[in-house]
Amino acid sequence: xxxxxxxxxxxxxxxxGALYSLVAIGFTLIFGVGxxxxxxxxxxxxIGAYSAVAVVRATGSVPLAAVAAAAGAGLFSLAFYKGMIRxxxxxxxxxxxxxxxxxxxxxxxxLVAFGGQALAVPSLLAGQTEVAGxxxxxxxxxxxxxxWLLIGGLFYFVNRTKTGQAILATSMSEKGAxxxxxxxxxxxxxxxxxxxxxxxxxxxxxxxxxxxxxxxxRTPLLLSFSIVVIGGLGSIxxxxxxxxxxSFLDQVTVTLVSTRLAGVSALVVLVLVLxxxxxxxxxxxxxxx
Amino acid sequence: MAGNTDTGVRTxxxxxxxxxxxxxxxxxxxxxxxxxxxxxxxPAIWAFRVAxxxxxxxxxxxxxxxxxxxxxxxxxxxxxxxxxxYAAGMANLHLDVDPWLAVFVGVAAAGAAGxxxxxxxxxxxxxxxxxxxxxxxxxxxxxxxxxxxxxGGELGLVGVGTVDKFGDLLFLPSPGFSxxxxxxxxxxxxxxxxxxxxxxTRSDAGMVLTGIREDETAVAATGKNxxxxxxxxxxxxxxxxxxxxxxxxxxAVGSFTVxxxxxxxxxxxxxxxxxxxxxxxxxxxxxxxxxxYILRTVMRNIxxxxxxxxxxxxxxxxxxLFFLPQGIVPAAVNRLFAGGSPGEPVTDGGxxxxxxxxxxxxxxxxGEKR
Numbered sequence: 001x002x003x004x005x006x007x008x009x010x011x012x013x014x015x016x017g018a019l020y021s022l023v024a025i026g027f028t029l030i031f032g033v034g035x036x037x038x039x040x041x042x043x044x045x046x047i048g049a050y051s052a053v054a055v056v057r058a059t060g061s062v063p064l065a066a067v068a069a070a071a072g073a074g075l076f077s078l079a080f081y082k083g084m085i086r087x088x089x090x091x092x093x094x095x096x097x098x099x100x101x102x103x104x105x106x107x108x109x110x111l112v113a114f115g116g117q118a119l120a121v122p123s124l125l126a127g128q129t130e131v132a133g134x135x136x137x138x139x140x141x142x143x144x145x146x147x148w149l150l151i152g153g154l155f156y157f158v159n160r161t162k163t164g165q166a167i168l169a170t171s172m173s174e175k176g177a178x179x180x181x182x183x184x185x186x187x188x189x190x191x192x193x194x195x196x197x198x199x200x201x202x203x204x205x206x207x208x209x210x211x212x213x214x215x216x217x218r219t220p221l222l223l224s225f226s227i228v229v230i231g232g233l234g235s236i237x238x239x240x241x242x243x244x245x246x247s248f249l250d251q252v253t254v255t256l257v258s259t260r261l262a263g264v265s266a267l268v269v270l271v272l273v274l275x276x277x278x279x280x281x282x283x284x285x286x287x288x289x
Numbered sequence: 290m291a292g293n294t295d296t297g298v299r300t301x302x303x304x305x306x307x308x309x310x311x312x313x314x315x316x317x318x319x320x321x322x323x324x325x326x327x328x329x330x331x332p333a334i335w336a337f338r339v340a341x342x343x344x345x346x347x348x349x350x351x352x353x354x355x356x357x358x359x360x361x362x363x364x365x366x367x368x369x370x371x372x373x374x375y376a377a378g379m380a381n382l383h384l385d386v387d388p389w390l391a392v393f394v395g396v397a398a399a400g401a402a403g404x405x406x407x408x409x410x411x412x413x414x415x416x417x418x419x420x421x422x423x424x425x426x427x428x429x430x431x432x433x434x435x436x437x438x439x440x441g442g443e444l445g446l447v448g449v450g451t452v453d454k455f456g457d458l459l460f461l462p463s464p465g466f467s468x469x470x471x472x473x474x475x476x477x478x479x480x481x482x483x484x485x486x487x488x489x490t491r492s493d494a495g496m497v498l499t500g501i502r503e504d505e506t507a508v509a510a511t512g513k514n515x516x517x518x519x520x521x522x523x524x525x526x527x528x529x530x531x532x533x534x535x536x537x538x539x540x541a542v543g544s545f546t547v548x549x550x551x552x553x554x555x556x557x558x559x560x561x562x563x564x565x566x567x568x569x570x571x572x573x574x575x576x577x578x579x580x581x582y583i584l585r586t587v588m589r590n591i592x593x594x595x596x597x598x599x600x601x602x603x604x605x606x607x608x609x610l611f612f613l614p615q616g617i618v619p620a621a622v623n624r625l626f627a628g629g630s631p632g633e634p635v636t637d638g639g640x641x642x643x644x645x646x647x648x649x650x651x652x653x654x655x656g657e658k659r
Contacts, residue, residue, distance in 0.1 A: 037416035084611060092415055093362055094614055097560065100364070101607045104557065108600035222427065225420050264431040267424045274421055275409055 009255055013248045015140055015209075018147035021243035022202040023220045024227040025154060025236055026195030032234025033171040033191045035092070036085060039099040041199055042221025043106035046214055048073040048200025049207035050110050053119050062122055066204060073200020074193050076106075081192035086185070103217075111214040118211035121204065143205045150198065151240060158236060167191060171234055219263055223250065226270035229278075313622045317572060321480070328472035336468035337542055338586055343475035344537040346578030347482045348555075349562045350571055351530035354486050355522050356560075357569035358495065360502030361410050364423035366530060366559050368406065371426060371551030373399035373531020374538040378446045378545035379439065381453050388455050388465070388539040392532065399531020400524050407523030414505070426551055433547060445546025455539045464540050471541040478536050479575070482529045486571045489525065498522055499569070554599075561606045567616025576618050 023045065030038045051072030052065035059065075080102060088094045123139035124146075158164035169177040170187040178184060199217075206216060227246050231238025246266045253265040303309060307318055324343070328336040352366040377395030380386040386394060409421050433440040441448030454465025455474070464474035489495055500508040501515045508515050534550055537543040549555070558581065566577020581602075588598040613620055 031416075037419070088611070091614075093360055094610060096362055096416060096419060097564065098607070098610055100557065101561070101603055101610065104603040105600065105607055108597075108603055112597060112600060222424070225424065229417075229420070258435070260434050261431060264428055267428050267431075270424055271409075271421055271428070274413055274417055278413060278417060 017244040017247040021240045024224040024239040026198040027224045028228040029191045040103035042217030043103040044199040045203030045217035048203030049212040069200045069204035074197040077192045077196025121207040226266040333468040336472040340471040340475040341542045342579040342582035343479040345582040347533040349574045349578030351526045353574035355526040358498040365426040367556040368426040369527045369530030370534035372402040374534035374550045377535035392535040395535030400528040403524040403527020407520040567618040573618035
């Protein structure tokens, strides 16, 4: 029994760590580059998941649904930045509340449009595989691989391409970036789209092996807070490490102590890190915004 | 108002003379007088609603006092209502303390919570601090869920046993059972909070809090310690939030449950109401709170909209934030009553009447100690 639990725990940690990385990277990108703490980020997961639900209902095609999840969430994110956040950027307090309320609006719209019950999204890949004596659905393996593919692709994009380097430069110093001819507004637009697409896909993945609910983004958002604070707000590498730490901590607490404490250990860690070492365990200095 | 410094210091009597007030202030007084009469003339169900609205307005004011003034946005003000309420309720339930005395337990506990939340704010600012406030009530709810024998978990204290309600107090019919009593108790708590908050925010301390919101470094540069003022704001906000939470729970309108006092929704509704009314004004928050509560109650009772009320509110708030970020009350005061004129410039930078009176009193009491 103990062995089975350990394998189960390990696969859960691996899979959820990868998923939370996707969510947290988008969150940390928007914060690190634009200085905006996007509290609507969790709701973008719902947009992704429910776009997929709608497309599956209409066409029955799972690949199309995945495209819809990415596109729906990305478009929303773009529209939110272009239509609202851009105009309110001078006032951080206003932005913070705007994102919070926007998150609520999305949740409520989804609730009204699709109802509050949990909806199933078809698996991206059917069947089961046996790993270390534990039967694993192919879907989970596939989601895991796909998540890491996305994370890897993002690392490549940010570190090796011109656009990615422009994003990094802006996150380090907006003025410096402007001096070498990088247009901040365009960079912000990229980060919002990127974050939206990643969150939309994470929402689809999460829905494919759990279910889609209107409030499904809340726990990942709360965990993202802890993840990015541990990793250092604005650091992509730190987010991945933080995501694994947090998913490990959370799964261990849930498995060994009590399911009633789901998510709490992460929040306690968040408060402690903020109080003791606010620049994060691995991260850079606090962003200067 | 900036031009009224010519006569120097006015006495309390002159200051509080309704005839000398601006139109919107007179309207406010009329509204408060109406609140005294309403519970008597309205049907009992509306007395309940007035009581609920006034408690909620007090919650909103206690949020506005911290976040509207210092600019450190608290996303979890439910913590104070919850700590105040639950501490009082549990003191009654487990230790048999009389509700009227248990309220003080709640107030003290909420004040302590204000101190605890205030301390991080000395170290963290902006979004980092907001994160701490957002997360703290969620942690507390989980702790409650972990000790259902003491707290009743999600169900609230009802799940553990019967909490007493307020008994009679002097001439007041028991606020724990009578709608009229509850309405007057709520009015008392509301007016107390209103007077305290208005007095503090219109004093020099209020100027410092506003200064912290605008530029903390500049406040520090004038030799004042922003940390001290922020901590003070949090403790006072906690005390009054706790008072409202505790009295709400023991009154006929409320009970001690997570969803009524501590849930994220409450903290957010408080912010929404304050934004609607006008952040950083106290009076706007009071109006916004009462308005929000009544509108919510009415909307919930309408067949179709009842399901959608939170969506409608969220959308309305979003639009308000975007197009009228200063809120209803300040916008109305500026456009309707003040004619949009900023007043005559004065050489000393100007000061409000209330400030002048307060300064006079401070001098009499032995000068300013800062």
